[in-house]
Amino acid sequence: MINQAGKTIPLTVVGGFLGSGKTTLINRILQSDRAGRTAVLVNDFGSVNVDERMIAAAGGQTIALTNGCVCCSIGDDLTEALIRVSEMHPVPEWIVIETSGVADPRQIAQVGVVDPILVVDGVMVLVDASTVEAHMEDSRIADTVLRQIEAADMLILNKADLVGSADITRLRSWLSRVVPEATIHVAMDADIPWELVRSPDVARSVKPRGRVPDQCVKLATTMSAGPVEHDHIYATWTYETSRDLSRDKLRLLLDEMPPHVLRAKGLVRLESEPAVETIIQFAGHSRALKSSGRAAPDVSRIVFISTSEDADFAAIRELLLTAEC
Numbered sequence: 670m671i672n673q674a675g676k677t678i679p680l681t682v683v684g685g686f687l688g689s690g691k692t693t694l695i696n697r698i699l700q701s702d703r704a705g706r707t708a709v710l711v712n713d714f715g716s717v718n719v720d721e722r723m724i725a726a727a728g729g730q731t732i733a734l735t736n737g738c739v740c741c742s743i744g745d746d747l748t749e750a751l752i753r754v755s756e757m758h759p760v761p762e763w764i765v766i767e768t769s770g771v772a773d774p775r776q777i778a779q780v781g782v783v784d785p786i787l788v789v790d791g792v793m794v795l796v797d798a799s800t801v802e803a804h805m806e807d808s809r810i811a812d813t814v815l816r817q818i819e820a821a822d823m824l825i826l827n828k829a830d831l832v833g834s835a836d837i838t839r840l841r842s843w844l845s846r847v848v849p850e851a852t853i854h855v856a857m858d859a860d861i862p863w864e865l866v867r868s869p870d871v872a873r874s875v876k877p878r879g880r881v882p883d884q885c886v887k888l889a890t891t892m893s894a895g896p897v898e899h900d901h902i903y904a905t906w907t908y909e910t911s912r913d914l915s916r917d918k919l920r921l922l923l924d925e926m927p928p929h930v931l932r933a934k935g936l937v938r939l940e941s942e943p944a945v946e947t948i949i950q951f952a953g954h955s956r957a958l959k960s961s962g963r964a965a966p967d968v969s970r971i972v973f974i975s976t977s978e979d980a981d982f983a984a985i986r987e988l989l990l991t992a993e994c
């Protein structure tokens with residue numbers, strides 16, 4: 670890949686399970702006046718790239734990787750997007766990839782390692798302190814969560830507001846046993862000091878570990894042939910309507926979400942505030958309906974994700990039909 674300025678571009682991969690706080694971190698980064706020209710590549714698991722719209726609203730240059738989970742289509746979509754980014758005018762000073770919540774971030778970082786234009790700054794992985802233990806107890810998803818944690822150069826133990834200090838101590842100690850090489854930072858709303866995100870000293874601590882370059886060439890050549898497929902583990906369903914929705918009914922849905930739903934998010938138009946877009950969020954104990962401040966969409970869309978085995982969205986559909994005004 671030739672970049673017209675002939676310079677290398679630092680690349681950071683932000684990973685972590687569904688709803689752990691990746692978009693929150695990236696929006697925080699983009700809102701900093703120290704972000705410079707940052708290009709963000711976003712990959713959502715689900716048919717609607719909700720994150721792309723949320724991140725674009727925060728002021729970043731975004732490219733959505735729409736072809737399913739990025740580590741399942743790594744050879745094509747991601748490489749193409751990286752070429753587009755390196756050809757941007759002016760050239761970005763930093764590239765951040767937000768992986769989907771089911772992706773293995775280290776596989777994605779390896780694409781950067783084999784590209785001479787990119788210098789991989791490291792892999793940051795968000796961990797939801799309020800749900801990670803439950804996820805590790807579910808044999809269907811524990812492997813996804815563990816791979817993500819093991820991929821980290823820096824772990825952000827997020828959502829500290831939702832657990833007690835004893836939980837934080839226990840989780841910290843567990844994480845440091847799982848990945849002794851990673852630095853661990855406790856956070857609320859993914860709020861970590863800028864120095865940890867970008868300072869050169871800290872960047873050294875998030876450099877890919879020694880074993881990665883040894884493996885990367887082999888992995889990069891084999892990945893498009895045999896990536897980890899997520900479709901058989903996770904299922905998504907998207908609800909769409911052009912009618913206004915009732916806030917009370919959506920609130921009820923958030924309060925009574927069937928336990929198999931791992932994640933739901935969407936951009937909707939409410940009957941009570943039809944001019945503005947409302948963001949609906951469900952991620953374990955984080956549940957919210959809040960205005961984005963942007964114009965309301967013509968079509969409201971909400972994406973639901975669960976494990977494939979449990980993927981029965983009929984009850985949710987019923988409730989949503991009663992929410993249509």
Ligand SMILES: Nc1nc2c(ncn2[C@@H]2O[C@H](COP(=O)(O)OP(=O)(O)OP(=O)(O)O)[C@@H](O)[C@H]2O)c(=O)[nH]1
Pocket residue numbers: 685686687688689690691692693694713720769770795827828829830831856857858859932934950951952954955956957
């Ligand atoms: N209580 C609480 N909620 C948080 C915290 N960090 C993020 N959230 C909320 O958790 C929800 C999910 O956050 P996102 O940043 O969208 O998570 P994500 O990892 O990008 O989600 P996916 O891309 O869908 O995997 C949102 O409603 C956030 O506002 C936190 O520290 N505490």
